Amino acid sequence: MLIVGELINSTRRQIQPLLEARDGGAIVDLARRQIASGAHLVDINCATLMENEVECLAWAIQIIQEATDARISVDSPNPLALRRGLKAVRGKAMLDSINLEHERWTGFLPVVREFRPEVVALCMDDQGIPTTAEGKLALATRLVEGLTGAGIPPEDIYIDPLVFPVATDSGCVRVFLEALGLIKRRFPEVRTICGLSNVSFGLPHRSQINQVFLVLCLAHGMDAFILDPLDRRMMANLTTAQMLLGQDEFCQQYLGAVRAGKFDFLKPRRA
């Protein structure tokens, strides 16, 4: 299981001013807290800073690496920012994300070839996001073939089948989970990843929906998530589901999290 902490992202209201002000203390603190809460990588996205993106992304990577051992996921739609970011990363980076839209694919592939990072690859092309499991598998196949052709080993590819908001299509999660199973059977060495929040778009109590979606994804073999590791309920569900799915021998991880006070609970009501 690989957890990518999503919080250092300039689209978040509280984060953009910290990035604009180059508030290194706050950014490093947020990286540290995500790692301490269970993230394996810290995602960094400065895209809304527009013409300052390239410089800010490289700055954030540098200060986080100076102060922590955090692994870095470089998140940008801009090939130039990606190249500068990947250059700044010590050790193996993750690139978030490539897809099959012509401009994205042709713009990013040279960067992929040059830096050989782990790659998050989205099942999307110029026709959009497929609405069937077979359609998602077809795009996953093109992504895997293209990326392995560019020198990325299968175990460094993280496919995201892309889930729609359940409010717009009540069958979309079933399709997503079916696609996940198809991709894992076709490409056993390739990893799967997803973000959690899109599924709950437009509905109340989004965190509740995202938490349950996480467990459904784990039940169907998801390998990695991009999420908010400071959400203690989410991390409790992750730890619990991993234990139940046999990924936590002697329940050590679960018991350790309980002892460390990492779980928040309401007392269940009883009759």
Add this chain to the structure above:
Amino acid sequence: MLIVGELINSTRRQIQPLLEARDGGAIVDLARRQIASGAHLVDINCATLMENEVECLAWAIQIIQEATDARISVDSPNPLALRRGLKAVRGKAMLDSINLEHERWTGFLPVVREFRPEVVALCMDDQGIPTTAEGKLALATRLVEGLTGAGIPPEDIYIDPLVFPVATDSGCVRVFLEALGLIKRRFPEVRTICGLSNVSFGLPHRSQINQVFLVLCLAHGMDAFILDPLDRRMMANLTTAQMLLGQDEFCQQYLGAVRAGKFDFLKPRRA
């Protein structure tokens, strides 16, 4: 999805004195609250009352049926209590539970033939509970063949593959979920059911574990649960998972539960 409310059970510390005192008001209230919270049936178990079980079980069934429209699950290890209980039930009852232990099977089968209830059938025989998915499927096969032979239609049979505590065997939930899939593929018309609490035996924060186990079971097609419907976190997870799995068109059930204030949440912490 079928929910059986488990709370009227004499093994529960608070319930035994209410049953012993024949406190009809409290028992009817507990039945009503379970139904109002989403239970389709109310399970009634008076087994710890020993020589008074037969009479108490019939009494509880009668007062609940006089005051409510609740469907009844008659829960006893005693064929005599079962017969008296099933006789007292108006409409279709559920029998909880038969298994393949020689004494249980031969004692209960005449009652099953006589009353034709829905039947909860446990994957257990005189050798105990199988520890492999294939072993569970083999017992499920004998249960389905025996019960259909006794005149129970497949859709009235609820097979429980029986889960062990994850604290004693970290692979047992995977085996259970695999068995669930095997049983559903072999017998598409037969239903599946389980209780939630055994899986968390011996571990802290049992309700958290049971809640996540519920979602894993739903992800693998479980048809019914015996649970505490007054546990608002559990019911929130049930409602959410059903929506995500495409069993809640236009999210009506989910949105209705939110509007009715049926969900309890901690605010997620944010950076």
